[in-house]
Amino acid sequence: MTTMESLIGLVNRIQRACTVLGDYGGDNALPTLWEALPSVAVVGGQSSGKSSVLESIVGRDFLPRGSGIVTRRPLVLQLHKTDEGQPEYAEFLHLQKRKFSDFGMVRKEIQDETDRMTGRSKQISPIPIHLSIYSPNVVNLTLIDLPGLTKVAVEGQPDSVVQDIENMVRSYVEKPNCIILAISPANQDIATSDAIKIAREVDPTGERTFGVLTKLDLMDKGTNALDVIEGRSYRLQHPWVGIVNRSQADINKNVDMIAARRREREYFATSPDYSHLSSKMGSEYLAKLLSNHLESVIRARIPSITSLINKSIDELEGEMDHLGRPIAVDAGAQLYTILELCRAFDRIFKEHLDGGRPGGDRIYGVFDNQLPAALRKLPFDRHLSLQNVRKVVSEADGYQPHLIAPEQGYRRLIEGALNYFRGPAEASVDAVHFVLKELVRKSIGETQELKRFPTLQAEIAAATGEALERFRDDSKKTTLRLVDMESSYLTVDFFRKLPQEVEKGGNPATSTVDRYTEGHFRRIGSNVSSYVGMVSETLKHSIPKAVVHCQVREAKRSILDHFYTQVGKKEGKQLAQMLDEDPALMERRLQCAKRLELYKSARDEIDSVSWAR
Numbered sequence: 001m002t003t004m005e006s007l008i009g010l011v012n013r014i015q016r017a018c019t020v021l022g023d024y025g026g027d028n029a030l031p032t033l034w035e036a037l038p039s040v041a042v043v044g045g046q047s048s049g050k051s052s053v054l055e056s057i058v059g060r061d062f063l064p065r066g067s068g069i070v071t072r073r074p075l076v077l078q079l080h081k082t083d084e085g086q087p088e089y090a091e092f093l094h095l096q097k098r099k100f101s102d103f104g105m106v107r108k109e110i111q112d113e114t115d116r117m118t119g120r121s122k123q124i125s126p127i128p129i130h131l132s133i134y135s136p137n138v139v140n141l142t143l144i145d146l147p148g149l150t151k152v153a154v155e156g157q158p159d160s161v162v163q164d165i166e167n168m169v170r171s172y173v174e175k176p177n178c179i180i181l182a183i184s185p186a187n188q189d190i191a192t193s194d195a196i197k198i199a200r201e202v203d204p205t206g207e208r209t210f211g212v213l214t215k216l217d218l219m220d221k222g223t224n225a226l227d228v229i230e231g232r233s234y235r236l237q238h239p240w241v242g243i244v245n246r247s248q249a250d251i252n253k254n255v256d257m258i259a260a261r262r263r264e265r266e267y268f269a270t271s272p273d274y275s276h277l278s279s280k281m282g283s284e285y286l287a288k289l290l291s292n293h294l295e296s297v298i299r300a301r302i303p304s305i306t307s308l309i310n311k312s313i314d315e316l317e318g319e320m321d322h323l324g325r326p327i328a329v330d331a332g333a334q335l336y337t338i339l340e341l342c343r344a345f346d347r348i349f350k351e352h353l354d355g356g357r358p359g360g361d362r363i364y365g366v367f368d369n370q371l372p373a374a375l376r377k378l379p380f381d382r383h384l385s386l387q388n389v390r391k392v393v394s395e396a397d398g399y400q401p402h403l404i405a406p407e408q409g410y411r412r413l414i415e416g417a418l419n420y421f422r423g424p425a426e427a428s429v430d431a432v433h434f435v436l437k438e439l440v441r442k443s444i445g446e447t448q449e450l451k452r453f454p455t456l457q458a459e460i461a462a463a464t465g466e467a468l469e470r471f472r473d474d475s476k477k478t479t480l481r482l483v484d485m486e487s488s489y490l491t492v493d494f495f496r497k498l499p500q501e502v503e504k505g506g507n508p509a510t511s512t513v514d515r516y517t518e519g520h521f522r523r524i525g526s527n528v529s530s531y532v533g534m535v536s537e538t539l540k541h542s543i544p545k546a547v548v549h550c551q552v553r554e555a556k557r558s559i560l561d562h563f564y565t566q567v568g569k570k571e572g573k574q575l576a577q578m579l580d581e582d583p584a585l586m587e588r589r590l591q592c593a594k595r596l597e598l599y600k601s602a603r604d605e606i607d608s609v610s611w612a613r
Contacts, residue, residue, distance in 0.1 A: 007295050007298045008140045008141065008291070008551055010133070010605055010609055011037050011038065011298055012078045012080075013539070014033065014602045015034070015130070016093050017040070017470070017601050017602065018037075018126055019093060020093065020590070020593075021147065021595065021601075030595050031308075031595065033305075033599060033602055034381055036301070036305050038297040039142060039176075039178055039179065040180075040181055040290055040294055040299050041144045041145050041172045041180055042144065042145045042183070043141075043181065043183065043198060044145060044148060044184065045150065045184075045194040045195065046150050048184060048185050048193075049214035049215055049243070051065065053283065053286075054145055055214060056080075056243065056257065056261065056283030057079070057138070057283050058140065059137040059258060059261065061257065061258055062103040062110075062131075062133075063145075064114075071145055071146065071148060072118055072122065072124045072130070073124065073125045073129050073147075073171070074125060074128040074145065075144070075146075076128045076131065076144050077130045077141045077144070077145060078130065078131070078133070078285075079133050079139065079140060079142070080132060080346070081135070081136065081140050082135060082136050083136060085135070085138055086135075087101065087137070088133070088135040088137070089138075090106045090131060090132065091130075091131045091132045092129070092130065092131055092132075093131075094113060096128070097499065102157070112326075113129050113131070114493070118191070120488065122161075124168065125159075139288055139291040140288070140293065141291040144172065146168065146169050147168060150165060153565065163532075169198060170202065173198060173202050174202040177301060178208065179208055179290070180195075180199045180202075180208050181201060181208075181210050181212060182195035182196055182199045182211050182212065183213050184196055184197055184213060185218075186216045186225040186228070187218045187220070201460075206236035206238070207598065209237075210236070210286075211228070211236050211238075212243055212286065213225050213229060213240060213241070213243065215245070216274070217244050220368075220392050226273060226274075227267050228240060229242055229274075229277065229477070238293070241289065243264070243281075243282065244264045245283070246260045254326045255363060261282070261284060261392045265282060265284075266283055268281040277459045277585060290477050304604055309599050309602050309606070310603070313599045315583060316592050316595055316599065317591050320592055320593065323452065323585060324449065324452050326589075327579050329576075335570075337579065338575065339567070340449075342436065342560055342563070343484075344450070345447045346560060347554075348557070349440060349556075350556055353439065353552065359435070362435045363432055363435050363436075363552060365430055365544075366431045366547075367544040370466070371544065374423070374424035374427055375424055375540060378424070408529065410524065413524070414528055417532045418483060418487045419487070419536060421535070421536070422480055424539075425479040425480055425482070425483055425539070425543050426476055428536070428543055429547055431473055432475075433453075433551065436551060436555055437465070437468060440461070440464045440559075444457055444460060452582060452585045453580070454581075454582050455577060455578055455580045456579060461491070463562065463563035467559045467561075467562060471551045471554045474550045475547050475550035475551045479543050479547060482543065482546060486538070530542050531534055
């Protein structure tokens, strides 16, 4: 069966693990366990007697004193009850191997550790100090002492420190698992209490708030705080507790806390105002009240904490898998990793081309839409206009008229027309090159394994870019060669039909006699147009074949071949540089690993406790 000691001790151990592994709450970038743990936050103004209440609960002088803002970091105070006769000592989480039996040295270490984090500039820090105190004079309890609320910055502090302290206090007390210990001086109007003001804002029903009234013995004669203590002035769901701290004179005389506790008991027992409540007043009663309540809250929260831990472990392990494990240091493993990453990219790139992913269809669009449209827009009407045909044919004949058909004129007209095909051929090559570049860019972005290696990403992008340029150059040479081949050797059978068509019309000699008739030039233009149309149909099919062969097929087959050759020549240091990771990603992996370690440690701690049913 679980005991109060094991429950509160469990939370103590998990809180210490949180601090060691960097979980202080308030970090939305990672799951936080700190905020799920029940805790008691001590809240009060600078003159509320907050430090004296804590020392009364502990029974020792151990907190720094002075004017202005003394507490500048949260102090997680974990109290462990030991057997009677055992020595009292304290331990700090940041000095785990050292036991402090001199509580004056504890005070000094709190101050020194605060300065180590914040400097002597009186700045504040949200990173807590963990202090464990082992004593037969305490109850099992954990308290978080927060900086005192203030309205004015002291010398050497920025004006923002007032709001900074309130924000820090609010970040603790607004959490639903936080028990608020709101400390107010009885000799001031409760309506002006800083602690009650902030508690009312975050806990309007008073469900999580314990009210503490200090300085009851300093109230004006003839007055008392019964309206507050008995809940008439400000009602809470938990009882108010009155405290009588040591006076400044007692502190100056080094009156010990055991004697101070005895005086406090005597005060309430003999007070005409409070004697009827004496059994529920004083620092000893407050400590027991808080300890019992904290234990019950922890017991109630354990199932939800366990659920949160298991859920967060699953999420963090999933993210760690996504981020990838740290890279091996030997060259062989690094080379293997690089090649595997390249293959992962290559696989996705091929999926884009083959239709497993979107994008490859754009290449078909170049051939099915862009190329035919470009061919249709070629200026053959202008090139084969009556005026241009007459000009070209006449210039081709020179001073000697053609005998039967103006062959040189035909050739010049055809060669001039076929030259126009170079533009669409080159445009098709460039269009496919652009699509391939886009698919490479998308494939690199979609290769999740590459995201952590920006240097390798850049080198793959550069290598694929160079390869695509080579493929484009080869493709242009091939497609332009196809166009030039059409000009180099005309299809004779097409033209052999022309004299026969003239003969069918009657007299072939008419062509010579009517050399310069308009009808003759129109017929030449029509014949050339028909031939060019035939060539256009041929190129409409051969250009895509050449482009696919030289660019798409080669990209699928060997886009990284040259890169593989170069990588194989690199040495260990160069390989390591290729696997340089994004610093932000490395930091994220480190944070996730530490947080995962925390959650697994917490799970083990909970599993080690036998829970009562």
